[in-house]
Amino acid sequence: MEYIVETRKLTKRFGKEFAVSDLAMKIPKGEIYGFLGPNGAGKTTTIRMLLGLMQPTAGSVRIFGSDLKKDRINILKKVGSLVENPSYYPHLTAAENLEVLRKIYGTEKNRVNEVLEIVRLSDVANKKVKGFSLGMKQRLGIAAALLNRPELLILDEPTNGLDPSGIIEIRNLIKRLPSIYGMTIVISSHLLSEIDQIATTVGIVSKGKMIFQDSIDVMRTFSKQSVVVKVNESEKAWRSLMAKGIQGELHDGKILLVDKTDQEIAAIIRNLVQNGHDIYRVEEDKRSLEDIFLQMTAEEERV
Numbered sequence: 426m427e428y429i430v431e432t433r434k435l436t437k438r439f440g441k442e443f444a445v446s447d448l449a450m451k452i453p454k455g456e457i458y459g460f461l462g463p464n465g466a467g468k469t470t471t472i473r474m475l476l477g478l479m480q481p482t483a484g485s486v487r488i489f490g491s492d493l494k495k496d497r498i499n500i501l502k503k504v505g506s507l508v509e510n511p512s513y514y515p516h517l518t519a520a521e522n523l524e525v526l527r528k529i530y531g532t533e534k535n536r537v538n539e540v541l542e543i544v545r546l547s548d549v550a551n552k553k554v555k556g557f558s559l560g561m562k563q564r565l566g567i568a569a570a571l572l573n574r575p576e577l578l579i580l581d582e583p584t585n586g587l588d589p590s591g592i593i594e595i596r597n598l599i600k601r602l603p604s605i606y607g608m609t610i611v612i613s614s615h616l617l618s619e620i621d622q623i624a625t626t627v628g629i630v631s632k633g634k635m636i637f638q639d640s641i642d643v644m645r646t647f648s649k650q651s652v653v654v655k656v657n658e659s660e661k662a663w664r665s666l667m668a669k670g671i672q673g674e675l676h677d678g679k680i681l682l683v684d685k686t687d688q689e690i691a692a693i694i695r696n697l698v699q700n701g702h703d704i705y706r707v708e709e710d711k712r713s714l715e716d717i718f719l720q721m722t723a724e725e726e727r728v
């Protein structure tokens with residue numbers, strides 16, 4: 426597997442506190458890597474080390490197969506980033522702000538229009554940035570990060586503080602990028618719901634440690650499927666199932682059946698009906714990813 430980013434034993438200590446500890450981050454090419462963790466878990470510190478903005482206490486960072494320490498300039502030329510709130514010249518227009526940066530990068534003149542188009546800001550290209558909403562400013566920040574056609578784009582909490590429509594715009598924008606430009610994207614967030622809708626690979630950090638790293642599909646398999654059956658005389662119904670060797674749990678007058686196949690569920694329902702029970706409701710009770718995330722990070726807290 427080709428990894429665009431690979432850290433080994435990456436560690437950052439502030440005084441006695443380990444903000445990042447022995448982190449092994451592996452980001453495959455072309456993925457949208459959701460970097461997830463509660464506030465203070467070490468996401469920003471990790472991202473700052475990936476961008477060469479902060480020296481690790483120990484460990485290494487490899488990007489595009491090269492060591493960041495040894496090949497910093499060449500690596501960072503191919504990386505775009507949006508960390509914290511970007512600052513702009515408020516009295517200049519969106520296009521003028523990007524033009525300032527374009528000159529620094531030395532990319533061709535038309536690139537400003539291209540990136541404005543990508544982030545859907547072409548209509549307001551000639552408007553002063555001081556009147557922009559936070560969502561527009563974030564999109565302008567992404568436009569700036571795209572100027573030098575990065576192969577790796579790193580976004581630290583890009584939807585923080587945005588309203589729901591701003592969040593959806595940024596999400597749709599980010600989703601389009603890998604397929605069109607072959608880019609690899611890292612996006613950090615403390616909200617699983619956010620990552621769940623964007624990421625293809627997930628890394629979860631808690632207290633500076635990586636506690637889960639795999640594809641979002643593998644993460645989803647952690648959510649156990651169960652079926653809740655609401656039935657009259659639930660206790661009697663439950664006892665009759667138990668007597669037949671069918672495992673279930675009785676909760677609040679409902680029977681919870683965990684990890685059963687469709688055929689097993691059908692047989693159980695038939696059984697209950699034949700025993701004279703009325704079935705009021707048969708519902709899926711999928712343990713949400715949010716629950717799993719909370720459980721994972723809570724388990725880590727206890728250790």
Ligand SMILES: Nc1ncnc2c1ncn2[C@@H]1O[C@H](COP(=O)(O)OP(=O)(O)OP(=O)(O)O)[C@@H](O)[C@H]1O
Binds near residue numbers: 462463467470615
């Ligand atoms: N410059 C610093 N000096 C001392 N401690 C720091 C410094 N930067 C971060 N920390 C500490 O390191 C830990 C991780 O912080 P970090 O900002 O990386 O977390 P985070 O996951 O990005 O959280 P958030 O989402 O709140 O930004 C925190 O306990 C924080 O207090």
